[in-house]
Amino acid sequence: MKISKASAILLPTILASSLLWAITYQSSPNEAKQVFVGLKIRSGEISATVDFKPDVLNLRSKGRWISVYVELPEDFNVVDIDVSSMTVNDTISAELSPTEIGDYDNDTIPDLMVKLERLLVSQFILSKGIMYGNVTLTMTGELYDGTIFEGIDIIRARMPGDVNVDGRVDGKDIAMATRAFATYPEHPRWNCLTDENEDNRIDGKDIASIARNIGKTYT
Numbered sequence: 001m002k003i004s005k006a007s008a009i010l011l012p013t014i015l016a017s018s019l020l021w022a023i024t025y026q027s028s029p030n031e032a033k034q035v036f037v038g039l040k041i042r043s044g045e046i047s048a049t050v051d052f053k054p055d056v057l058n059l060r061s062k063g064r065w066i067s068v069y070v071e072l073p074e075d076f077n078v079v080d081i082d083v084s085s086m087t088v089n090d091t092i093s094a095e096l097s098p099t100e101i102g103d104y105d106n107d108t109i110p111d112l113m114v115k116l117e118r119l120l121v122s123q124f125i126l127s128k129g130i131m132y133g134n135v136t137l138t139m140t141g142e143l144y145d146g147t148i149f150e151g152i153d154i155i156r157a158r159m160p161g162d163v164n165v166d167g168r169v170d171g172k173d174i175a176m177a178t179r180a181f182a183t184y185p186e187h188p189r190w191n192c193l194t195d196e197n198e199d200n201r202i203d204g205k206d207i208a209s210i211a212r213n214i215g216k217t218y219t
Ligand SMILES: [Ca+2]
Pocket: 071, 102, 103, 104, 105, 106, 107, 108, 109, 110, 111
């Protein structure tokens, strides 16, 4: 069989990438994962930058939506993303509307914003037995030309009252919210973790919510 020019170039690249991954993996599994994400070698698959908001998800919050911002590598355009193909952890589909193209992080790279139903994400996390801590969410999707993209983000999940995300509600949580009392985003003492009711203000309502949950442990 004749080897085409393209495979003559691609094959050594794949081998080199795999070797690099294997070497790095032995030294540090976590770093290797990141390197590996940057070295997508399946043809037609590209790495996207994704950012899920909020960064901290109260799993029992009444908030309706989670926003996800997707950026694609140079030479690809977020306009070409087929929103109906976008799913998180192969389970949760992105809402078809609203969507918005902008540059929310002001890095001059256009991003596509899509929404996820928050309840579905919370239920998914809880179904994995996770009540607090870091959760990795993977967004995959396709461009209209069939190119597949994938990107990951890590958010923090927590339960009501557990603002310091240690799995229990106690005086430490009250103390943390007290330190941020009477603040709002941009304030030097602002701490988004302590905003129980997500109204961008730390006040008596947040303290009361923590107090109502005092003594609870989440495992
Ligand atoms: Ca951007």
